[in-house]
Amino acid sequence: MQTLFGFPVARLEDDPLLRGVAKYVADLERPGTTHVVFVRSHIAHGRLAGIDVSEALEMPGVVGVFTGADLGLPGIGEFPPLPPGSRAEIFRPCLTTDRVRHVGEAVAAVVAETYAQAVDAAELVVADIEDEPAVVDPLAALEPDAPVLFPELGSNVVREAHLGGDADPLAGADVVVRGRFVNQRLAAVPLEPNGTLAYPDEDGRLVCWVSSQSPFQVLGAVCRALGRDRDRVRVVVPAVGGGFGAKGGVYPEQVIVAALADRLGRPVRHIETRSENLLAMSQGRGAVQDVELGARRDGTLVGMRARMVTEFGAYPWRGAIAFATSRLMANGVYRIPNMELTALGVVTNTPPVGPYRGAGRPEAAAMLERAMDLLAGELEMDPVELRRRNLLRPEDFPYVTPTGASYDSGDYLGALEELVKEAGYDGLRAEQAARRAAGDRVQLGIGVSTFVEVSGTGSEYGSVRIAPDGHVVCVTGASPHGQGHVTTFSQVLADALQVPLDRIEVVHSDTAVVPRGTGTFGSRSGQLGGSAALVAGQAVVERARQLAADALEAAEEDVVLAEGQFAVAGVPSRSLSWADVARHAETDAGRTVLGDDGLFAEEDFDQADGTYPFGAHLAVVEVDTETGRVELRRIVAVDDCGRILNPIIVAGQVHGGLLQGIAQALFEEVSFDELGNPRAPTLIEYGAPTAAEVPSYELGHTVTPTPRNPLGMKGVGEAGTVGATPAIQNAVLDALAPYGVTHVDLPLGPMKVWQALRDAGVPGAAP
Amino acid sequence: MIPAPFEYRRAGSVDEAVALLAEDPDERKLLAGGHSLLPLMKLRLATPTVLVDVGRLAELSYVREDGDHVAIGALTRHCDLEAAPVAREHAPLLSHVAGQVGDPQVRHRGTIGGSVAHGDPASDLPAAVLALGGSFVVQGPQGHRELAAEDFFQGFLETAMAPDEMLTEIRVPKSGGGWAFQKFNRRAQDWAIVGVAASVNGSSRVALVNMGPTPLRARAVEAALAAGASAEEAASRAAEGLEPPADVQASAEYRAHLARVLVRRALEEATARRG
């Protein structure tokens, strides 16, 4: 039987998406729907002295105006949970009652019969906020005299981790390079912003349609907030227009909309506007890194000392995800004998931070890869050669890093050599030398990154049932929103059960149908959801063999599944199809064999240590030394995500990740003025790149299976964001190296590059 | 978001549009492509009580020869201007610039009249008309008048048009000389951080995008060129006397630098094209 593993099956779920008939939350119609508009603070920090809703209440169509005091909802706690025995948990309010801590924080919810009426009424709500000094910059937030967001903590530090101790990690180094790198904050910018539609159904159960990556987290939060049992709430996720990590977890808006529907007994809907989304959706990245890297003259690393300050925004909430992951991954792909690491998480008067595609991995990789290039420059060694000398080798695995990451498998040098070959590295260096010698106005830069990331930690639910007509129903706890789980899980089951793809149905994202689940994020679902489906599918095959043996009156060990038929080995004439077996399961005889569960099995596939995908990326840029403009000419990405189940899906994931990695390198930045007002309140200023700004991607692969799951697969959803950004930053600085420029912070927009050229006295850039 | 409440009227002719506008000129606005006005209304920065839609006035959508001029109807969309053979032949700078505005959606909605009447210093087409030494025909309750482009832009989003006047036609002399447009932006669809339109034809005109409160001429550059300076020398005076804006993309200082570099490149390109 032919296997579908590795076959480029075209995505099964695309038809409605491409024809524009898929339904997103904003497309769902419910008679009598009311509309919520949130009143949001224009002030970053202050005491909420009062809210005057009287004028708004008089407006036509207004159903109600609700403050935090009116709703009395519990706040949303911190994730991942605090280490046992540490400070008291801080909750993010579902409508603040006493203080505002960032521009955009919701202070009231206006509900009206139409959206326009809600907008008009919301303009008339007056929040009386007594302005207090705000702290916006994460380093300023660490100063002793900084305004403190949570006085009960005594400082703005909400998480802290230390590694290393008395010994100087740089002792014995011939060369030490130092740098301060800012990994700028980003907006997730999914095409579809957050949205919720909630209503009580005929049975009084509260139904919540949400645009989410993790329906069960929303379910848990709504049940807790409203004191409802789990079966009295149903959370359903329709088509989702992108999440990128920012739609994991729970938002105050989701809980509030559910509470309003519960209270009003009517459908209530909230759809973010784009500008609202840029303030209300969790933002990603946001770190300041001070790093020192020491090596011997021959390039061998001796040790690293680093302090990583991670921004959490105004509430701890989900900021610790990237905090913990960047710390975990700070060792990267190298053998670093000595390490001293301080990780600090700080709150500031800015919108809350959460995971965004990469979530800590890009921050760690950017720090290491810039430091490695600084070191190469200092040693006058080719950056590829420096990496060759320090990469962990295949025989080192499994490898536990000083930061506690348990790497499963890897061939880092293999990926790097593949990259060097595919990119034509030596030819590029020759072209660069020629253009340098000619003094070209536009200079060529070549940058490389080698990286490892973490994927697929935790567990996922999957079950397989054979319907009476023989078709396969797979229920998964994963919650796809573009990744193609229906296609990939079907491929896994088509192989395991020997059935055609069109006999498989994958059910997901509805808590009334799926018993439990974690959701889709962290490059987890192919390996965890896929493995759960596989293990459950294999168990169903075993059960089917028992049943077939009964029906065929043969010994179980003689029954085989071949070409999609159950037959007695050596007697192919006597065979049963899946439909035959499924029918037999429904008979009294069948029930005697299998019990009431019939042809059903479920699995919670757990992978506590995760898997560690890796790769090597190369960027070629051209830098206009007069204007500072950077053009990305090539991006070559060699990724190793273990075994490749579907090359189309993997390429799509890499493409999307690369674009967002390019965006961080060259285009995007969330920043605030000193009062905490966003400098990019709309997409015009934010400037996310489009297809017109990027070259065709050049992809390559090496394949190093993981031993940690039966599919041998690692994640690939985030790799592009991890490797591309430092490769491009290194390329730009490589172009600027002849002028003595050693650092420019992300994003490498033209003004910053020009300023560096001007400060270096480059003739065309000088006034 | 959504605009404040307003009334919508559609004008069937220029005369009707002018009459509707005249009823309450300060509170009413003409709606052409809507691509500058509607964003302001959605942010509630503009709150007209009545919108007079002129977007479908086919009588004002044309590009034609008129003696030694090219005449362009105010409601001509950017994409139609870009494609018009008359513009390509006799006003290639204008046709090229029309193709550099925003993205395809913007070019299929936005009109040259809206772009000029809005008077945004960041717009591309006004600079092109300035560089070509063009003029604007406006119609009000009292009839027509023609205003030279160089007198038209008076302050930030302020023009020499009265609130009860409507722009009907854009006129540029047929040009046989060299031309260039340098648009510096980060993404293909973006507004210019700085832009330069140049026409070199005996005398030279250079106009700048986003270098002050209005679309404007680089007078110091033009004077230097008239006095016989080289492109490089003239370009070094590109920001003289100007107060360019500062924003997230660019400081005033960076804009001044870009203006100098881009004016030099534009002059070199225009001269090369002139042959």
Ligand SMILES: Cc1cc2nc3c(=O)[nH]c(=O)nc-3n(C[C@H](O)[C@H](O)[C@H](O)COP(=O)(O)OP(=O)(O)OC[C@H]3O[C@@H](n4cnc5c(N)ncnc54)[C@H](O)[C@@H]3O)c2cc1C
């Ligand atoms: C995403 C985006 C990107 C853009 N990028 C660019 C760019 O790169 N470069 C650029 O130059 N422009 C850009 N624009 C602006 C675009 O070109 C606008 O369409 C144009 O500036 C205004 O034309 P309009 O027909 O849409 O005018 P409208 O928005 O309809 O009107 C603008 C103003 O002019 C008035 N008006 C319109 N027509 C007349 C008339 N005939 N007589 C008197 N008053 C009139 C209106 O009352 C209003 O005050 C962009 C717009 C968007 C939305």
